[in-house]
Amino acid sequence: MSVTDQPSHPREHTVVDQTPTQLLVDGTWRPAARGGTFPVEDPSTTRTLCSVSDATAEDAVEALAAADRAQNAWAAHPPRERGEILRRAFETITDRHEDLALLMTLEMGKPLAESRAEITYAAEFFRWFAEEAVRVGGDYSVSPSGKGRMLVLRQPVGPSLMITPWNFPMAMGTRKIGPAVAAGCTMVVKPAHQTPLTMLALGHILTESGLPDGVLNIIPTRHAGEVTPPILNDERLRKLTFTGSTPVGRSLIEQAAPQVLNVSMELGGNAPFLVFDDADVDAAVDGAMLAKMRNIGEACTAANRFYVHRSVAEEFTTKLTERMRALRTGRGVDDSVEVGPLIDAGQLDKVVELVDDAVTRGARVVTGGERGEGPGHYYTPTVLADVPTEARLLREEIFGPVAPIVTFTEEHQALHAANDTEFGLVSYVYTRDMQRALRVSEALQAGMVGLNQGVVSNAAAPFGGVKQSGIGREGGTVGIDEYLETKYVAVGGL
Ligand code: NAP
Secondary structure, eight states: OOOOOOOOOHHHHHHHHTSOOSEEETTEEEOOTTOOEEEEEETTTTEEEEEEEOOOHHHHHHHHHHHHHHHHHHHHSOHHHHHHHHHHHHHHHHHTHHHHHHHHHHHHOOOHHHHHHHHHHHHHHHHHHHHHGGGOOOEEEEOTTSSSEEEEEEEEOOOEEEEOOSSSTTHHHHHHHHHHHHHTOOEEEEOOTTOHHHHHHHHHHHHHTTOOTTTEEEOOOSOHHHHSHHHHTOTTOOEEEEESOHHHHHHHHHHHTTTTOEEEEEOOOOEEEEEOTTSOHHHHHHHHHHHHHGGGGOSTTSEEEEEEEHHHHHHHHHHHHHHHHTOOBSOTTSTTOOBOOOSSHHHHHHHHHHHHHHHHTTOEEEEOOSBOSSSSOOBOOEEEESOOTTOGGGTSOOOSSEEEEEEESSHHHHHHHHHOSSOOSEEEEEOSOHHHHHHHHHHSOSSEEEESOSOOOOTTSOBOOSGGGEESOBSTTTGGGGGEEEEEEEEOOO
């Protein structure tokens, strides 16, 4: 492994300097009510990139008031124009691809190639929902008795609170903002404190694209637990949509209960990756590298547990280990780097703790298994074999570059192990047997299955989990439904 820690390049300063660092409330960039700010860190160096306004509860209530004032006019805005705003934003994001990717890498740490891929993926939600904005239909039918008619309308839910995580700082925003804009909802967005800059840059693009004042409000804060409760308890709020960890999601569902808010939850995962004896092992290793190492392993969809048939386990482990050893770790801004730092010291400590726990219980380190060279939060790409069932990392999200391998002999054992978790976001299956592929895909308790494929994310597909991985779907033709209510009008006199 070689860790690069070059001095920062002037272009890095430029992209940070040109990004807004204040709150966006009612179409105006302004400081926080009490003037507070908080630092944003570059996880590859631990240096501070800049300071961002630290919203208070008072700011949050003002942001919601602005969203509420804008709601009726926005709901009445022509759907075609709402779609065209998204389309313009899609084009601007695409034009500013390189600067946005650099900004994302600076605050989040992922390699530039991955930031570029996220920007493309994120923009795709705007293009997709620009098209969906004009396809919100209704229904008209004759009542079964023949007397009267039934009219069914779809209307925007109303002002929505959107809370997003740091691991995909733009895509987790566009997956919510895109359908909300298309449906005619206004919103207050609270990005993660580690990565507010990408969301602020996105806010700038949306206002430039013609989004009316008050439709999108952005309130970065270092005190989420104090800033969001007052708006969750405000009757002007009609929806809560959250992407983040299951414990925080659970607590937010409780906080949404008094107002019976419409709730969408994209929560944690613990994805199993199943390799059967009839799999194409080389394709499985390619898929494993994507499913494990995309985003430095810091993805809700990251393969967390590899269940490999005993007959191919040695070949799979050897080939995966060669690929993991060859990866270059360092600052993501260096184009040759493939693995960046973890997001912060806490996340690095958690990965160290989980690997130590597995090793203490008998797992064998095939490669890696140690911290990387600082000052950033680096962890060496790791493969663990002979991982015992009791190891914590088979039950908890690792969120780091660690691949634990467990062997099996029977299909039912692999299925039982895969489903033995409270999570149910995504599962991966590698097999060349069509019957098995369908049988196993049906039996897996997951919202999504990657069949001979290591990445499932696609703006045109419904993304989401079952069990404690979430409620609702983002993307696809159903993504806009999360922002629409159904109204039935009983028509008499006919
Ligand atoms: P997190 O700690 O749950 O934080 C997510 C967001 O919630 C952040 O904006 C955070 O703000 C905010 N938050 C934390 N505590 C809060 C509170 N008491 N009240 C209101 N907001 C609060 O998760 P994370 O570490 O950022 O993200 C990683 C997690 O997200 C993983 O579990 C991953 O699986 C999950 N994830 C799921 C999906 C999916 O689609 N299912 C996609 C991506 C990530 P702060 O910035 O102040 O902490």
